[in-house]
Amino acid sequence: MADAEKIIEIRVLRYRSEQDKEPVPQSFKVPFTDDMSVLQGLQYIKDYLDGTLSFRWSCRMAICGSCGMMIDGKPKLSCKTFLREYYPEGLSVEALAHFPIERDLIVSVEDFVTKLERIKPYIIPKEPRTLEQGEYLQTPQQRDMYEQFSSCINCMLCYAACPQYGLNPDFTGPGILALLHRYNADSRDGGQSERLNSLGHTDEGFWGCTAVAYCSEVCPKGVDPANAINQNKMNSAINYFTRFVTQGEANK
């Protein structure tokens, strides 16, 4: 096919700790077609222009959550973003915001993973259950209470969007708090008090959120973490004021 190739400029923020004191931008001219994603653009750079370019990716279909990065200053999945949208101006690509840069477009995710484990992201049964009791039954409406929050692919775009996480890394952050809510809102679960008392009701939990809500804007899966967190504030506040009155209930 001898059509004139379109070339787009991709400006990548490089960082190699063994040679760079701080991140430094590098421009690449990448030939592209309209069906190419930014991820494919990066793969072209790595394959033909600079093999040292480092970035995470896996499924290339917006389900594994590996390829999150800042594209023209906005948190996006590179496999789900297309080069044609940035033609002819070109685009800048940078590691996901609010995380330390390990190398090039790779960020350190230790904080996220540690916090993920902390919220007990699994069904905690209300009471012990035997196989003979069969499966849990759940109405569509009961499922609706948590289903969208179960769509999280741990891509961390919401963390890159959240200024409160950027300003204070102690804050648990949108995605993990949405997951906390996902389990609390599941009719099969009995671990609400545990999750709320150990994290939800604290400054690192719901109360670290100031309802910027950019997290929900950038989420590629429609999880709406802002809603997951902020719908809990009212109950958390009511519980704060009535907890001593309902002492009997709390001990259940």
Added chain:
Amino acid sequence: MKRSNEPIFWSLFGAGGMLAALIGPALVFITGIAVPFGLFFSPDTMSYANMLAFSQHWAGKVFVLAVIALFLWHAAHRIGILLHDFGIHAIALVKVVVYGSALLGTVVAAYALLKIGS
């Protein structure tokens, strides 16, 4: 981890914010634009006699205190967060200043309303 005490201030913030959202524009228009300049409203709507009578009635007292105090607590909470967002990290000091100011305003308002009597 320690339970947050934010609910206290967040509840006041919410009440003040809701009140401001519902009637704030009308109040600003009436007290700051319409009445002083005689637009649609007679300037003596806010005459000394009228306002005194209003503030001497228990319902008037509740209204005036609610507006002033809740607006102050709403603003205090938000301004505290604003300062944090601008990078000021002396969180405890900021809270003492903003909530202390709201408390002071509330006390002054309550005192003035009591002094006005009934």
Added chain:
Amino acid sequence: MSNRRPYVRSMDGWWKRDAYFMRYMAREVTALFVAAYAFVLLVGLVRLSQGEAAFNGWLQYLKTPQMLVFHLIALATFCYHTWSWFSIMPKTMPIMYVGGKRVQPGAITGAGIAASVVACLAVLLIAGGMHS
């Protein structure tokens, strides 16, 4: 020997980086005008408690050009507060169903704005009946 040296980027001026953040800051900054307006009312209340001469002094001050400009800006700010308040309100509500259909965020915002219009009209009518 590890060559790892993770680079932490600065948060300085973070709110200038995206229009979404600027709108958030605009929403938060409305609090300055809520505080200022409450303060104006507080001064008026204190003057009221100090007698007719003092209160009339406050009324006179309300008629100055700077106070008019302040209130015009405050009016715009309060309107933006109403709009932004009910715009974020859907995020604070649990998932709700009415007649089998999920309540949409726009419906909550719309209901809030409508409530505000009604409430403001009520205040205007009540104040209208308050002339001597």
